[in-house]
Amino acid sequence: MLKARRGARLWAAALVGALSLSTLAACGDDGSDAKGAGDTLRLWHYEAPESAMGKAWNEAIAEFKKQHPGVKVEFEAKGFEQIQKTAPQVLNSDKAPDLLEYNKGNATTGQLSKQGLLTDMTEEVKKRGWDKAIPPSVAITSQYDQKGVMGSGAWYGVPNYAEYTMVYYNKDLFAEHGVQVPTTVAELEQALATFKSAGLTPFANGGAEYIAQQYVYQLALSQADRSWVDSFQMKGKTDFSDAAWTYAAQTFADWVAKGYIAKNSSGVKAEDAGVSFMQGKHPMFFSGSWWFGRFGTEIKKFDWDTFLWPESKLSLGSGGNLWVVPEGAENKELAYDFIDITMQKQIQNTLGNAGGVPVAADAASITDERAKKLIQQYDTLAGNDGLAFYPDWPANGFYDTLASEVQKLITQSAEPADVLKSLQDEYDENVLNE
Template structure:
């Protein structure tokens, strides 16, 4: 989700336990390395056990074992940040997994495809029809050209879910402080002010990881259109970091910090801190992604709900993280079979009923009301071409730039102009030349 799909600190700590049951069922426990003989699938992913993906993929492992008797599934504990920082090195060694969940976009999957570290999945996509249920906006992050730019070229990853951002809100706190749930941007800012007047900091955020710069990007999106997104994300034009949209995003975010809508202390907070604080009822609102949905469902005691970010036809979102098959994978056919299982109706329906956004579910099989609403809101964005991807995707290393520079915006050690200058410098250094 870290960007999109950036994963929480808690995920790293619990991933082994998350899949322990599945691994037992899958016959794991063999410490010998029998990879390469078609009897072992080495799988990396970093989903929390109570997330929709963690639940669905546990089921997928069980189904994979039934259809592949004698095959051992080996799931290794990895964290999002760990994979993000070491993927190129690991995949260029003999330790590559057969199948890996990986972040999408030019800076991640695009970079690995350009480096020749991923398997071209185009023949399997054609053979197995994985492309058929994917909407155009979801497909974008699966294909990369020779320069590693998303949107065209060969298929290097397959998403079996989608994701997007929204405002999560605490219904209990809204009722307690008599604040109206906003439907327009004016009502949204009025709600922020109303909570502040009550002595409540309205927005959970985190400057040490993705949430803070996603606020900036979403605010910019309220003044942007599809051509603006395409210029920034896919180099279909030259982005202007001092245009009306970027300027509005940076200045409004800085203003929100000054007004106390976002705590200055959040500069050092991580995504897990923000999510846990929202779960604990310390903040009435948290702008973040659908990857939190399952966790909020299982852990929040207060009543809660969601609404689209007001005043914008665009929001952060895309297909979910990708299943990628490393070039050096030893059991690629098993990896393809596992991907295939995650695209089946049964797994997709499980995703949908546990707070995920499936790409190929049977709509009539999604019975949970909150999940139905989540999927409907995503579909509305997707149908209107409203998925604007994530701000760190365009160039390698941009995530770290966004984090460090947005922290400066929170603390006041950089003003909006200096912030945007820093983004431009990093972007221009990493973007394709010519």
């Protein structure tokens, strides 16, 4: 994902600038008898403070300080795109942090593990019991083989939440225009037409980053099955001229032509797409659960809810972004201690009640009704083997390729068949299966 990560997990440039140099120093005794006394934990993540993960990780930092009174914590907030593009260079230098949040998948964590830039945490994972606490459907993105392909091999990352995509919708606009929550594709397209005829652009979209490519992938998933996903994601084989990809590209292009997705959204960033939905400019927004907590906090002017993509057994989703420890980290033990804290019930419960999808929470402690529904929808998808990962994962550099090619569908500067041909060429050249 992306977040994406995945993915997500994205925030305004002003916030990044304001926080990127912030340092949260630990208080208390610096005596030599304190655990890790005199050491520093350098930590990077890209979750907004008001997001579910941001709230949980801030609480984890506070708890870490209590347990390590002699340790200084240097936290630097980074943007998702910033880490996505610079991680290989930073982790191969003396500027690498001790612990950072990183996007999961073959083209990201898999590629860095293959290059020897990440610590093999298998022994630590087993020693601390994380492998028992993390469900198999989430753990699949934690392990990578020698080729950098996920699903088996050593543990190079630890996810402590899960994520998936859904349609966020403005309940007030739905009621105002007499639109019911669609349960079929036909009903969805009727809703799109109704909103467009009322002068609204139905879907918020961001073509400059991950939003648009995830619309396309979801359309393909609605025509696909698990074997199709496994071939694309794990085996390095897909036919971009098949029925699923053709339907996806053609339908997306048609929706742009009909005005269901704005023709001028090709340069819009993910953050701006999410904000436009929060401002009530669009009835719907298809994106990930990483927005959920933030919407709950920031949307004040209208009521909102979510639904899964109609008539699709598959949706984008996986375990959350990973805590990874660079091979060159100076304080690996402190990094492991911090990860362990994020797996504690207290932190997991905070994550769940703030609108995240925890992996080790106490179910009885999740009291927020929206949060309960979010977790129930995830359980439904995961229980039916419906998590289909993200489209950029199988091939190195494929995120940028998808973004640029899908932009052509938005600007109508290329035919769907030509876009799919370009995707095929880039996928075949860069797929990570060898």
